Amino acid sequence: MPSIDRRSGGPDVNHQNRAPAVDTRTVCAKLVSTVKTGGLKEVIALSIDKPVTIGRNPAACSFVIPDAVVSSVHCKLYAVHSSTGGIIVSCQDFSTNGLILNGHRVRRTSVILMDGDIIQIPSSKTFQCVHIWKEPREKNTIFDPTPPTHPSHKVRIGNYVVTSHCLGTGGFATVHLAMDKVASRQVACKTIGLKKDAERETVMKEVKILLAMDHPNISKILDVEEDGKFLYVHIFLELCTGGDLFTYISSHKLKSGRLCEGEAKYIMYQIFKGLKYLHDKMISHRDLKPENVLLYTPGPYPRIQIADFGLARPKAYEKTFTACGTVMYLPPEGILALHDKRLGYVAMPLDCWSAGVIIGAHPFDRGPADPEQSEISTRSEQIIKDRIVHGDVDFAHEIWGGMGHAKALVSRLLIHSHEHRATVGAALQSYWIACDAEELERAYAERVLAG
Known part of the structure; x- marks a missing residue:
């Protein structure tokens, strides 16, 4: 109340x-x-x-x-x-x-x-x-107000009114809150600055991949607008209002330690279904991590959407020689390719490995190498890389002792050889999922497909 x-x-x-x-x-x-x-x-x-x-x-x-x-x-x-x-x-x-x-x-x-x-x-x-609770903002001078004032601005782009309210930023793009006046709804506007034609080709590759997809667990593109001088590409996406999975998991850790197994299974079931859809189309995400999994709306047992396809690759059955992604979620072949550009890897097994890391909650990371340093240092990152390459998985008994079926699936997703690693289809047929398949399918139909 x-x-x-x-x-x-x-x-x-x-x-x-x-x-x-x-x-x-x-x-x-x-x-x-x-x-x-x-x-x-x-x-x-x-x-x-x-x-x-x-x-x-x-x-x-x-x-x-x-x-x-x-x-x-x-x-x-x-x-x-x-x-x-x-x-x-x-x-x-x-x-x-x-x-x-x-x-x-x-x-x-x-x-x-x-x-x-x-x-x-x-x-x-x-x-x-x-x-009342506001995100921390840096002051440029001691005379700036506390907190600094940031008046809201708006700009009209096509059928959309884009506001200056920023939802997120990355190395190449910013995401702002926008209003779709035709459909009477809020949307997310991902704006990418372009400096040369090659960058435009890369951006339009992401757009082309997203436009070809229609799945309830995949971020849905609604429209694309380019400005007259091709300085920016604006990608309008379906808005998710529940934040990202990383923050959701972190907030649970502060309250109760971790997600219950049932909710974790329901979330992973959706991630697997989204990945299955991608892989059936021979597309690999290549940067699957909780930060790139969004909650469609807030609340327990949420509907999720896989987002941020900037590194996605079509024809993912072919070997790629461009290593990318986030170190914590890369498989052994991806780590090796970072250090030797001659080594290639197949992208779809990379997604499967990343999914295993998400379930396992960073099984290769046992904390910073330097206990007095909270941020992951270069040394601790190298230790994590070594653990990944040498298959040094840590299954803490206090967490995994009563979850043998989940542990078995994670072990199959984290097999060193990508040729023997479990596929997304195999994950959906694993006993951990199959034992609750009827209940998962019912919940999915009621909470996701029914809108």
Whole structure:
């Protein structure tokens, strides 16, 4: 039940929304009504992983609005940790008449609420979103405000309004929040700067791969726009509002130690299904890791999407001599190819190895080489490389003692020789998956395929 904060004294104007006091230290965001009711402003307090349901039905909702225009269950608010150190506040609409976000109507979709956004139930209440926990930002000078001010800007690109709200950055691209005015939904805009024609060819290769794919566990491309001078390519993607798998796993470690085996299995089942779809099309991702697996919406047992196809390779059955990817998730042949450009490897078994590392939760990394150094140093990275090449897998008994079938699958995915390594098809037929196949398929149909 959310905390409803009355900003001034006087009578409680909405008895059905009364809630017990909460520890204000756990409140990471709040929605503040823009209009006073009975001389009071209502505040809906949000805490991490404690959803708030808004609607007309008091039996189903934690915040009740008894207006006729409000649906029985109108929308659901959720707050989760972001990979940048702040939070992601999302709102999923279930209503018949939708929501209005910053003047744009959205329907039957999930949106991200940034700090300062205005969200309205049409002809009913209006709230402003306030982020209390904010990502750390560096000050350029001692005279800069704390935190620094970053006013939001917008630009029109095709049918989309792209905002300056940044969802993520990489070496070659930035991802911004955008609004699809035609489809009444938020989207992600991945903008890639181009310096020469060769870079454009590389970017358009990623676009071509994504355009050819249609799978519920693969990031879906919606549109592509290029500016007149070909300085930028804008890739518009289906928006995921639950953050990434790495942050999701990390937040669980802080609370309860690790994901339960059932949820881990459900997530890996989806990853395997996405990879199976790719490999059937002879495409390899080549950088599969939790940071590149997104949660479609927040909450337990999430639907996931494999994202970031910048390193993906078609014709993945052919040997490649271009080593790439993230060291922690590379197989032995990939590590060797990093140091000897004459050595090639086949890309699809690389994805299978990476999936095994995800299940195994970094079985080659036993912590930094220098216990007084928290970041992975060059020395500790080399130790990890040596462990990968020499097959030094660590299965801690306190974790794996009661999960023999999962351990057996990980062992098959982490076989040194790529020719004998388990394929994605074999992983889906493994006993760890097969013993719960009926339940997994039912959950997948209800939670993923049904939308």
